[in-house]
Amino acid sequence: MTAPNPTVTLQVNGTRVEWQPRNGATLIEALRDHGLTGTKAGCSVGECGSCTVLVDDRPTPACLVLVAELDGARITTIEDVADRRIARMKSAFISNGALQCGACTPGMIIAASRIPSGASPEEIRAALAGNICRCTGYASIIRAVQDAQARPDA
Amino acid sequence: MTEGRHAQPPTYHRAVSLADARRHLGRRGACVYAGGTDLLVALRAGAPWVAGVRHLVDIKGLDALRGIARVGDGIRIGSLVTGAELATSALVRRVAPVLCEAAALAAAPWVRARGTVGGNLMSPHPAGDLATALLAMGSTAEFVTPAVLRRSIAIQALLAGHARIPPGAVMTGVRAPVAPSSAYQRVGRRLAFTRAVIAVGVVRHGAQLRVAAAGLGARPMLLAEGATVPGEDGALVDGLVRRAIGRLRPARGTGRA
Numbered sequence: 001m002t003a004p005n006p007t008v009t010l011q012v013n014g015t016r017v018e019w020q021p022r023n024g025a026t027l028i029e030a031l032r033d034h035g036l037t038g039t040k041a042g043c044s045v046g047e048c049g050s051c052t053v054l055v056d057d058r059p060t061p062a063c064l065v066l067v068a069e070l071d072g073a074r075i076t077t078i079e080d081v082a083d084r085r086i087a088r089m090k091s092a093f094i095s096n097g098a099l100q101c102g103a104c105t106p107g108m109i110i111a112a113s114r115i116p117s118g119a120s121p122e123e124i125r126a127a128l129a130g131n132i133c134r135c136t137g138y139a140s141i142i143r144a145v146q147d148a149q150a151r152p153d154a
Numbered sequence: 155m156t157e158g159r160h161a162q163p164p165t166y167h168r169a170v171s172l173a174d175a176r177r178h179l180g181r182r183g184a185c186v187y188a189g190g191t192d193l194l195v196a197l198r199a200g201a202p203w204v205a206g207v208r209h210l211v212d213i214k215g216l217d218a219l220r221g222i223a224r225v226g227d228g229i230r231i232g233s234l235v236t237g238a239e240l241a242t243s244a245l246v247r248r249v250a251p252v253l254c255e256a257a258a259l260a261a262a263p264w265v266r267a268r269g270t271v272g273g274n275l276m277s278p279h280p281a282g283d284l285a286t287a288l289l290a291m292g293s294t295a296e297f298v299t300p301a302v303l304r305r306s307i308a309i310q311a312l313l314a315g316h317a318r319i320p321p322g323a324v325m326t327g328v329r330a331p332v333a334p335s336s337a338y339q340r341v342g343r344r345l346a347f348t349r350a351v352i353a354v355g356v357v358r359h360g361a362q363l364r365v366a367a368a369g370l371g372a373r374p375m376l377l378a379e380g381a382t383v384p385g386e387d388g389a390l391v392d393g394l395v396r397r398a399i400g401r402l403r404p405a406r407g408t409g410r411a
Contacts, residue, residue: 005165005166021166022163023163023164023165023166024163024164024197025163026194044198045198045199046191046195046261046262046264046265047262049262049264052264058267059263059264060264060267060268061264061265063194064189064190064191064194064195064265064268065190065268066166066187066190066194066210068166069166069168069187069212069214071168111264126263127263129262129263130261130262130263130264130265
């Protein structure tokens, strides 16, 4: 038998939590196990980007990180209401119709929220190359990112 | 991992020093864990190469395994250097464009930010872009073993499966001669995160060429070494890569899983 993992202390959307990860548990599994189901598990192998969250403010596929390695980390998910860049991106996605089925949207918004402002459409496309959308054809997503970046306080 | 996919999910250990890593790696079923972009996927899928893994030894905290530096006539790259670091390094762009271009094409942005040089060489990936570029450069991987011995292994032997790596060894870095005249290209189904159908890296030293390719077999392979080319034209290497890709045909079944 293998030994259990030690407890990890995390900041999840600004709240301090202590989790006892199951051996081999990935961040996406733990988030959803703890009721944070806004983040969607897609391919589970890092290809689709639907489970993208911020780990210490960096977009990260939550299926490619073990909870056990995150002791002390700051996790931000689509449920976060305090992050202004995420809030602005949510609003721009809605007003630009940048979602249809919505499966990719939480990860897409998280990833898009960390694209440096002033990015060209090509730079936005390159930055979102790891986030797959099967509905929109991406045009409305690129527009939404540009719109969010043009809004005041960006 | 979801229950049932991996019979005994591995225990996680964070190494605080190289000595600590070697201690953890002395256990039966211990495996180095770094970026995790291949290893976690393999564990989830129950891939044969991770069947015996019981302990993951996380070496990401070991700063001695980071950094890119010019050393003599070559370049040294720490085993924890990520694809994103290689793709954006001004030094790598100048002295090894083949590696810079390969890194910029590898996987997708968030995966490049995690996946490491060491992982790309050590996981049995058939079309690792970093591995292919490093093979074209004639690189050597450096390991430390649990017995605190240092070993250097040519990447050609490593990728061909000819190298005997002691259990518990940790790759500390990669050394390669500089390759200012070099290029990398790949043909894939789409830009982000598809394994290359075919990828080719070419390095020219004077009139001598080294050509490595991915997508032709189980691992990247060296296609030509010491082939001679006339002239000194800087655009020549890029043209050779294009011509090489035009002539190659992918192996069956390796295009995309």
